[in-house]
Every structure is written in C-alpha cells, then in structure tokens.
Amino acid sequence: MLKLQSVTKHYASNTVLSNISFTVNPGEIIGIVGENGAGKSTLLRLLATIDKPTSGKISWNDFSYDTKWKEMRKHIGYVPQEIAIWEDLTVEENMRFFERLTSRHKQIEELRQICLAMNLTKWQETARTLSGGMKRKLNLAITLIHEPEILLLDEPTVGIDLKSKKEIGAYIQKQARDFNRIILYISHDMDEIQALCDRVICIGEDSFYQDILQQTGKEIISF
C-alpha cells in the first residue's frame, strides 16, 4: 500500500501542497486533476523520489521514502510531463538502452512485446520520426521494462488521437487489473478520468473540477 501522511511541499514562500494524506491499494488507478499550477506534477515528483516533501511522510509497504528512496526507485515507473527518449535511436535501440539501465534483464522479444501491447509497431524507426502519440507510447513502454509496482504518469496522453488514447488507456487498465500495479495518473481529460480511474484526487481551492467530477459519481479526495 502506498501511503501519504500530512505531506506538505513549499518552494521558498510558495506552499504548493498542504497537508496531503491518502492511501492507494495495489490494483487501484487514481486520477489526479486540478488547474494549471495546482501542484499535480509536484505531487508525482515527490512520489517518484525526484523531490522531497518539506514535511510529512510517504511510505510503500515497509519502505519509508525517507530512508529507502534508492530501493524505492526499483519499484517506481515514472513518466514525466516532458517526453524523455533518445531521439536519434530507433525504438528497438531505445528499449535496449533503457533495459541495460534496469536490474531486470529482458530478452529482445519481451521488449518488443511491451511495445506491441500498445500497438507501437515501428520497431526499427528512429524515434525522431515517430508521431507525438507514438513517442508517448515509447516513453510509457520504457517505463514498464523493469516491471514497476507503482506507475506515475504525468499527462501521458496529452495531444494524442482518440484511438491511441484508448490503446494507452486499455494498457494502463491492464497494468492495474492483471498485475496489481498502483497507478497515479494526471489528466485534464475528464472523459478519460471517468473511464479509467477508481478514485480521483482533486488539488486546488477552485471547485470547478469538483463540480464536474461530482457528476461522474467517482469518489473524490480533495486538497
């Protein structure tokens, strides 16, 4: 179980996250919504061990983020808001490069299957020549090589077509349902949130998102 207890984050005098507490069980998909600048990416960065809370505690099962952040990284797959792939390498070369950085060895066919599961078929093409949606799929595929128990996705489907969105959505759902992974997922697309998420975290004072979410019947956690 992933657990946040009274997590607060300041940048100088700017309080971005204030007193955030919630738990997530294996197999759950949690949506994160809120207006631009609300602190969604900051929350994901804390959970990805890239940044540290100013106060409060984060833990996963018996691991405390304070003391076990290095070990935690093996269990986390993080897709940042900006795409992070090697543009000059092919899809295959990207997958092989990142596979070598992980502790879990994968055969080339296994790597190809991760891409195929999302309908990313352009195995030999240079990443630079892929469309935006395909690059996002590759970015997600890279994150899944080491089979992380916690997947943190920062707007993974922004700017991509409906078909690719559905493919990525189905794939994310499969990760939760079949492999019991914890998924935290930032999106501005309320249809997507409604279709994919079990519960929704709403960050920010503005009731705009809460009012929309209320109509979806989803359980909302507000901060």
Ligand SMILES: Nc1ncnc2c1ncn2[C@@H]1O[C@H](COP(=O)(O)OP(=O)(O)OP(=O)(O)O)[C@@H](O)[C@H]1O
């Ligand atoms: N490294 C940093 N140093 C200082 N301030 C930061 C830093 N990172 C984020 N912030 C500030 O924290 C606030 C929240 O930013 P964050 O990126 O988490 O928002 P967001 O909800 O992800 O927004 P968006 O929907 O635009 O992606 C903003 O006011 C931002 O300027």
Ligand SMILES: [Mg+2]
């Ligand atoms: Mg953001």
